[in-house]
Amino acid sequence: MINLIPISDANPTSRTPVVTIGLIIINVLLFFFVEPGFGQSSAAQDFFFENAPLPCQAAQAFGDETVDCPAGTGLSPFTGEEITIPDRGITSLLGAILLSTFLHAGFLHIIGNMLFLWVFGNNIEDYLGHMKFFLFYLLGGFAAAFAHILPNIDQAIPTVGASGAVAAVMGAYIVLYPHARVNVLVPIFIIWTIFQMSALAVLGLWFLYQFLIGLQEAGGGASAVAWLAHVGGFVFGLIGIFLLGGRPQRRRPPPFMEPRW
Numbered sequence: 001m002i003n004l005i006p007i008s009d010a011n012p013t014s015r016t017p018v019v020t021i022g023l024i025i026i027n028v029l030l031f032f033f034v035e036p037g038f039g040q041s042s043a044a045q046d047f048f049f050e051n052a053p054l055p056c057q058a059a060q061a062f063g064d065e066t067v068d069c070p071a072g073t074g075l076s077p078f079t080g081e082e083i084t085i086p087d088r089g090i091t092s093l094l095g096a097i098l099l100s101t102f103l104h105a106g107f108l109h110i111i112g113n114m115l116f117l118w119v120f121g122n123n124i125e126d127y128l129g130h131m132k133f134f135l136f137y138l139l140g141g142f143a144a145a146f147a148h149i150l151p152n153i154d155q156a157i158p159t160v161g162a163s164g165a166v167a168a169v170m171g172a173y174i175v176l177y178p179h180a181r182v183n184v185l186v187p188i189f190i191i192w193t194i195f196q197m198s199a200l201a202v203l204g205l206w207f208l209y210q211f212l213i214g215l216q217e218a219g220g221g222a223s224a225v226a227w228l229a230h231v232g233g234f235v236f237g238l239i240g241i242f243l244l245g246g247r248p249q250r251r252r253p254p255p256f257m258e259p260r261w
Contacts (some may be wrong), residue, residue: 002186004033004202006119007194010181015185017122019134024114027162028100031110035065039160042078046178048158049076050083052103053096055149057086067154094142100139113162119182120173121166127176127246136240138249140168140233147232159226171237172204176246187215207234 036043049070056069069088086092104110125133144164178200186193214227218226 002042004205005185006116006182006202007178007185008183009119009123009199010183010196011123011177011178011199013122013126015126017125019137020117020121020125020131022239023121023134023137023162024117027102027104027110027114031104035103038107038109039103039109042076043081044105045078045158046076046081046083047174048103048105048160049085052100052158052160053088053098053145053149054085054156055152055157056154057088057093058094058146058149059153061088061090064153070156089193097142097145098138100145100158101138101162101165104162105160109161117162117166117169121169123177123180124169124172124241127172128244132244133169135167136172136237136244137169139209139240140171140236141165141234144163144168144226144229144233147235148226148229151228159229161226161229163226164229167230167233168237168240170203171234171239172241172246173237174199174207175238175241176249178248207231210234 031038036047038044056067059067060071062067070085073082073084075081076083088096104113121133121137124136128136141162141164144167145159147164148159178198180199181196182199182202184195184197184202185194192199210227210230213225214231216227
């Protein structure tokens with residue numbers, strides 16, 4: 001599938017997106033100053049196991065003793081250092097999910113998420129207002145996390161990233177602004193070209209790709225990416241913004257521009 005990278009949109013706002021900017025700042029600060037090795041080192045793996053949710057911990061939290069899940073103090077297989085994996089109750093699990101929404105496993109991971117959040121988040125914040133947008137974003141992160149955790153309840157792999165919460169923002173965007181023009185960076189052989197496409201096309205293709213790969217993951221295909229979290233977050237965004245009264249906004253879209261080479 002063609003890799004479409006949104007870099008901006010032609011969709012003006014009337015509010016300063018202080019929450020969107022704040023979320024980006026928090027993610028970046030945690031990535032550079034809290035995560036060991038910027039999320040890619042052996043020490044980062046220890047950090048994720050100790051602080052991020054493992055799907056099997058959801059079984060622990062809800063009293064399912066049939067699912068094996070690591071817990072307690074032991075030596076890390078990554079660094080050989082002593083680490084402690086908590087035996088999580090419901091409150092601890094929710095706290096770990098909240099924290100994990102602000103953690104990233106590498107530079108490409110955080111750059112992609114923050115770019116998508118910047119392009120689409122400001123308009124959703126403009127529509128909902130600052131506080132509603134903040135709550136919407138966090139709830140999208142929780143919905144996405146459980147969309148990944150529940151089908152993988154027997155796994156002990158840490159779940160990290162803002163992708164699910166950002167997907168909720170994207171789901172809301174496609175409902176509110178389907179005809180908005182989005183500038184996308186598209187690789188054509190060795191040349192990167194900027195095209196304008198409708199949000200409906202860009203986000204629709206993005207969701208279709210996530211959904212198809214998510215089906216493969218649900219069928220037992222191994223993956224390091226929580227595709228179902230993306231699907232769950234996007235669906236939450238669609239339904240959530242609709243329940244909040246969101247309908248396509250009546251704005252005349254600007255004309256398409258010529259591609260840039």
